[in-house]
Amino acid sequence: MEKSRNCVQEGSEAVVDLKLVNGSIFFRRKILEGGIAVDNGYIVKVGKEPNLPEADLTLDCTDCFILPGLIDVHVHLRDLKLSYKEDFFTGTAAAAKGGFTTVLDMPNTIPPTNTPENLKLKAYEARGRAVVEVGFLAGLPPTEKDAEELVKLGVFGFKVYMDNKEVKTDISSGSKKLKQLLNIAKKHGLRVAFHAELTSGDYWDINSFLTVHNEECEVKAVETCIRLAKLTGAKVHVCHVSIFKAAEKIIKAKREGVNVTFEVTPHHLFLTEDDLKKLGSIAKTLPPLRKPENARQLYRLVRGGLVDIIASDHAPHTTQEKKESFKEAPPGIPGLETTLPLLFTEVIKGNLPLHLLVRLLAQNPAVIYGFKKRGYIEEGGRANLTVVKRVRWRINPEDFTSKARYSPFKGVEVLAKPWFTVVSGRVVLTKGELTCKPGEGAILLRKNLR
Ligand code: NCD
Ligand code: ZN
Ligand code: ZN
Ligand code: ZN
Numbered sequence: 001m002e003k004s005r006n007c008v009q010e011g012s013e014a015v016v017d018l019k020l021v022n023g024s025i026f027f028r029r030k031i032l033e034g035g036i037a038v039d040n041g042y043i044v045k046v047g048k049e050p051n052l053p054e055a056d057l058t059l060d061c062t063d064c065f066i067l068p069g070l071i072d073v074h075v076h077l078r079d080l081k082l083s084y085k086e087d088f089f090t091g092t093a094a095a096a097k098g099g100f101t102t103v104l105d106m107p108n109t110i111p112p113t114n115t116p117e118n119l120k121l122k123a124y125e126a127r128g129r130a131v132v133e134v135g136f137l138a139g140l141p142p143t144e145k146d147a148e149e150l151v152k153l154g155v156f157g158f159k160v161y162m163d164n165k166e167v168k169t170d171i172s173s174g175s176k177k178l179k180q181l182l183n184i185a186k187k188h189g190l191r192v193a194f195h196a197e198l199t200s201g202d203y204w205d206i207n208s209f210l211t212v213h214n215e216e217c218e219v220k221a222v223e224t225c226i227r228l229a230k231l232t233g234a235k236v237h238v239c240h241v242s243i244f245k246a247a248e249k250i251i252k253a254k255r256e257g258v259n260v261t262f263e264v265t266p267h268h269l270f271l272t273e274d275d276l277k278k279l280g281s282i283a284k285t286l287p288p289l290r291k292p293e294n295a296r297q298l299y300r301l302v303r304g305g306l307v308d309i310i311a312s313d314h315a316p317h318t319t320q321e322k323k324e325s326f327k328e329a330p331p332g333i334p335g336l337e338t339t340l341p342l343l344f345t346e347v348i349k350g351n352l353p354l355h356l357l358v359r360l361l362a363q364n365p366a367v368i369y370g371f372k373k374r375g376y377i378e379e380g381g382r383a384n385l386t387v388v389k390r391v392r393w394r395i396n397p398e399d400f401t402s403k404a405r406y407s408p409f410k411g412v413e414v415l416a417k418p419w420f421t422v423v424s425g426r427v428v429l430t431k432g433e434l435t436c437k438p439g440e441g442a443i444l445l446r447k448n449l450r
Pocket of ligand 3: 195
């Protein structure tokens with residue numbers, strides 16, 4: 001396709017780079033039957049067909065919904081020394097395949113994203129390989145200087161594993177290092193995300209795993225998150241909340257004015273302990289899958305509009321690693337390619353209003369982490385678009401683009417498929433097939449988002 005053609009030609013019809021036509025557009029909280037024109041990476045027109053300009057490339061969106069580019073705020077793209085599990089190309093291609101235009105990469109890599117040097121290394125690797133937009137969360141930095149520097153470089157926030165020895169001892173002894181980090185985050189308006197579990201003891205099988213990672217250890221950790229947010233005034237985000245009671249505490253704190261948000265994952269909504277017992281390591285994740293009644297209650301909060309974000313916690317490992325004994329098998333489920341199909345199926349079945357799906361997967365992620373010009377469809381906004389088609393198919397992990405070709409959702413029938421994924425006007429997914437080259441995506445830095 002010819003790029004960078006001059007947009008407005010005197011005396012002739014204006015020609016833009018791209019247009020999407022015949023779709024049901026989620027536009028200003030309503031459905032508009034029409035199309036979208038895109039030029040130079042931005043949306044230039046939303047409207048009925050006759051009002052759209054000519055375009056170099058036209059995508060037919062018949063039987064499709066056109067949504068703002070979805071944002072997954074919890075993704076482990078791995079790479080570097082963990083590239084055997086996933087790398088920036090396979091991970092972001094999986095995002096494109098799953099309908100995500102923008103992802104937030106987690107810092108628990110080797111080396112971890114907790115110093116300016118390591119962030120630069122990661123951003124360099126990602127720049128050459130990513131096919132969607134990638135932002136970074138930093139891990140707990142060794143020094144305050146590192147933290148300040150990471151903010152300057154443009155991370156979207158910090159991520160802290162509460163169970164990490166350093167932090168855990170810190171929490172009981174007044175959490176000096178953590179408070180320092182929260183103060184820096186507050187100063188710059190960044191959010192600190194927490195893996196909220198405070199466990200003790202060891203496990204060797206599924207039952208002892210569930211005992212060690214029990215409900216109470218998550219509830220206690222979530223209470224600590226809320227306390228830290230209150231104490232420091234920093235924005236706090238709780239990752240993958242799996243316990244209804246813990247979610248309720250966050251909702252209550254929010255009502256009282258505490259700046260705390262939370263996400264839930266599709267696997268905690270749609271799977272339970274029973275799946276873990278049936279599938280073993282394939283369904284092993286942290287926090288663990290919980291009781292059926294708990295999952296139902298969590299889903300009720302989603303439908304009640306009380307949950308902030310749905311994130312996949314895409315946590316890829318190799319099939320070989322998952323075949324180790326239950327104790328040795330690493331926790332984590334790949335979710336980039338199942339999240340939208342599962343959730344949009346709920347929309348089609350009438351279990352979840354479309355406006356909530358868009359709020360949970362695009363609007364709130366954009367607002368909460370500060371992805372400016374993203375999360376909604378509007379003239380002048382970034383041309384990040386997710387087009388999803390009504391089509392019946394079965395989830396088959398062998399077809400995943402992710403290196404992690406396993407899933408506890410294997411065989412599940414879904415009613416929707418990501419059809420086109422448009423990142424800054426570039427079509428990286430075409431009729432459900434990848435049409436992207438490594439490096440076509442972009443690294444997002446919070447400081448100068450356009
Ligand atoms: C994640 C991973 O594999 O990095 N695993 C998981 O079970 N969720 C880590 C995490 O998000 O806690
Ligand atoms: Zn142009
Ligand atoms: Zn986690
Ligand atoms: Zn995670």
